[in-house]
Amino acid sequence: MSHELIIFLAMVVTFAAGCFALKLPVSISMVLSAVIGALVGGQGIPLRHLVEGTFSYVDTVLVITCAMIFMKVVQESGALDALASLIIEKFHKVPALLLCLIMLVIMFPGMITGSSTAAVLSAGSIMAPVLMLMGIPALETASIIAMGGLLGMIAPPVNIPAMIIGGGIDIPYVGFELPLTLLTFPLAIFTVLLFGYKYVKKLDYEAIKLKLNNEPREKYGFRIFIPILLALVLMVLNKAVPSFPSLGMPLIFLIGAAVGLFTGNKIKVVTVCKDAVQSVLPVLGILMGVGMFIQVMTLTGVRGFIVTSCLSLPNGLLYVAMAVAIPLFGAVSSYGAASVLGVPFLLAFMSSNQIITASAISLIAALGDMMPPTALAGIFAAQVVGMKKYTPVLKKCLIPALVLIVWAILFIIFANQLAPFIVLK
Amino acid sequence: MITLIYRGIIGLVLVFTVWNLFTEEKVTNQANAALVVIPMILRLLMIK
Numbered sequence: 417m418s419h420e421l422i423i424f425l426a427m428v429v430t431f432a433a434g435c436f437a438l439k440l441p442v443s444i445s446m447v448l449s450a451v452i453g454a455l456v457g458g459q460g461i462p463l464r465h466l467v468e469g470t471f472s473y474v475d476t477v478l479v480i481t482c483a484m485i486f487m488k489v490v491q492e493s494g495a496l497d498a499l500a501s502l503i504i505e506k507f508h509k510v511p512a513l514l515l516c517l518i519m520l521v522i523m524f525p526g527m528i529t530g531s532s533t534a535a536v537l538s539a540g541s542i543m544a545p546v547l548m549l550m551g552i553p554a555l556e557t558a559s560i561i562a563m564g565g566l567l568g569m570i571a572p573p574v575n576i577p578a579m580i581i582g583g584g585i586d587i588p589y590v591g592f593e594l595p596l597t598l599l600t601f602p603l604a605i606f607t608v609l610l611f612g613y614k615y616v617k618k619l620d621y622e623a624i625k626l627k628l629n630n631e632p633r634e635k636y637g638f639r640i641f642i643p644i645l646l647a648l649v650l651m652v653l654n655k656a657v658p659s660f661p662s663l664g665m666p667l668i669f670l671i672g673a674a675v676g677l678f679t680g681n682k683i684k685v686v687t688v689c690k691d692a693v694q695s696v697l698p699v700l701g702i703l704m705g706v707g708m709f710i711q712v713m714t715l716t717g718v719r720g721f722i723v724t725s726c727l728s729l730p731n732g733l734l735y736v737a738m739a740v741a742i743p744l745f746g747a748v749s750s751y752g753a754a755s756v757l758g759v760p761f762l763l764a765f766m767s768s769n770q771i772i773t774a775s776a777i778s779l780i781a782a783l784g785d786m787m788p789p790t791a792l793a794g795i796f797a798a799q800v801v802g803m804k805k806y807t808p809v810l811k812k813c814l815i816p817a818l819v820l821i822v823w824a825i826l827f828i829i830f831a832n833q834l835a836p837f838i839v840l841k
Numbered sequence: 842m843i844t845l846i847y848r849g850i851i852g853l854v855l856v857f858t859v860w861n862l863f864t865e866e867k868v869t870n871q872a873n874a875a876l877v878v879i880p881m882i883l884r885l886l887m888i889k
Contacts (some may be wrong), residue, residue, distance in 0.1 A: 439854075440869055441869050441870065441872075441873050443876055444869055444872055444873065444876075447876065467879060467880070467883070468889075470876065470879060470880040471880050471883075471884075471889060474880050474881075474884055477854070477877065477880075478847075478851065478854065482854075483852065531845045579863075585870035591875060627865055647848050661843070663843075664843075664847070666847070667843075667846060667847070667850065670850065689857050690857050690861065693854065693857035693858055693860075693861055694861045696871065697858070697861055697870070697873060697874055697877065700858075700877045701874070701876050701877055704876040704877055704880070705876065705880075725884075758871075774882050
C-alpha cells in the first residue's frame with residue numbers, strides 16, 4: 417500500500433469519525449482530517465498551508481453570502497411571493513408548464529449563486545407549500561426541491577464546480593452557458609414531471625388561490641420585480657456591452673439587494689443581513705474546510721496520487737469510475753469533488769471538447785450535494801417540507817440521479833460532435 | 842475603486858460573521874464561524 421493511500425485513508429477515516437461518531441459539523445471534521453493527514457504525511461501541523469487552503473474559496477464565499485443577502489431581501493420584499501402567484505395565476509390551466517416554471521423558480525437562486533443550499537433554502541422553502549397545496553406529497557416535494565437545487569447550482573450563469581474544474585487546467589469560464597443549459601434544463605423538466613405531474617393533472621386553482629400571497633403583487637405592481645430584473649440585466653450587461661466594466665457577482669447582488677429595499681415590503685436591513693450570513697455560515701465553513709482538506713492533499717502528494725490513478729484507468733472504466741467516485745467524494749463536498757476528481761477526469765478526457773466535458777463533470781459533481789453526511793441539498797429540502805429523515809429523499813432521487821449520470825456521460829461521449837453547435841465563444 | 846468596494850464588501854461580510862460568531866450558542870458553530878473569519882480578516886487587511 418502506497419504512503420499516499422495510507423494518508424488518504426487516514427484523512428477519510430478521520431472525516432467519517434468526526435461526522436458520524438463525534439457528530440461534529442462537516443467543516444470541523446474536515447479541518448481535523450486535514451490536520452491528521454498532514455501529521456501522517458510527516459508535515460506536522462502546517463498552519464501556513466491550512467490558512468492558505470481557506471483562500472481557495474474566498475471569492476465563492478463572497479458570491480454565496482452576497483447572493484443570500486439578495487435572496488433574503490427579495491424574499492422579505494415579497495418579490496418571490498409575487499413571482500409564485502404570478503406564475504400560478506397565468507399557467508394553472510397548463511399544469512405541466514406550471515410545474516416546469518415552478519422548477520425554474522426553485523432553480524433560480526442556485527443559478528445566480530452557484531449554491532444548491534441557497535436555492536433550497538430560499539425559493540425552495542417558498543415553493544414547498546405551493547407544491548403541497550397543488551396536491552404533491554411531502555416526499556415528492558422534497559425530491560423536486562432537492563433536485564431543483566442541485567440542477568440550479570449547475571445551470572448558468574454561475575456554476576462554481578465548472579469554474580473550479582476549468583480553473584484546474586486554466587480554461588476561462590467562457591462559452592459554458594449553452595452546454596450547461598442543455599445539460600440541466602431537460603433534466604429539470606424530466607424530474608419535476610416525474611415527481612409531480614400525476615398529482616397536478618386536475619388542478620383546483622380556486623382552492624390554491626385562497627392560500628397564495630397575492631398582496632405584494634397587488635400592492636406594488638411591476639416594481640416588486642425590479643431588483644430581480646436589475647440583477648439579471650447587470651449580469652449580462654458586461655457580456656452584451658464589453659466596454660461596460662465587469663462589476664462581479666457579489667457587487668451585482670448587493671446593488672440588487674439595495675434596490676430591493678425600496679421596491680416592496682419594508683425590510684429591517686441589519687436583521688436580514690445577519691440572518692442571511694447565519695444561514696450560509698455552515699456552507700461557508702464547509703468551503704473553508706474543503707480548502708484546507710485539498711491543500712493538505714496537495715501538500716502530502718495524495719492529490720497527485722489520485723490524479724495518476726484516474727489517468728491510468730482504461731477508457732471503459734473511466735466512465736464507471738467517474739460516475740461512482742465523483743458523487744461519492746461529494747460526501748465531503750461537491751466543490752471538493754469537482755476540485756479533487758473533476759480536474760483529473762477532465763485531463764483523462766483531453767481529446768474531447770473541454771468545455772462540454774467540464775460542464776458534464778460539474779453536473780455529476782453536483783450529485784455530491786445529495787450524498788450523506790453533508791447532503792446539503794437533500795437535508796435542507798427534507799427540512800423545508802417538515803420531514804425528519806433525509807434518507808427517503810435520497811432513495812426517491814435515485815432514478816433522476818441515474819438519468820443525470822447517463823445524460824452527462826452522453827454529453828462527454830459526443831462532446832466533439834456537439835461542440836460546433838453548442839459551444840459559443 | 843473596485844478594490845475599495847470589494848474591501849468594503851469583505852468588511853461587511855466580516856462584521857456579520859463576527860456578530861454571528863458571538864451570538865451562536867454551540868461551540869462547534871462558533872468554531873465554524875471562526876474558520877470563515879480568518880481569511881476575511883487577512884483579505885481585508887490585504888495581507889493575503
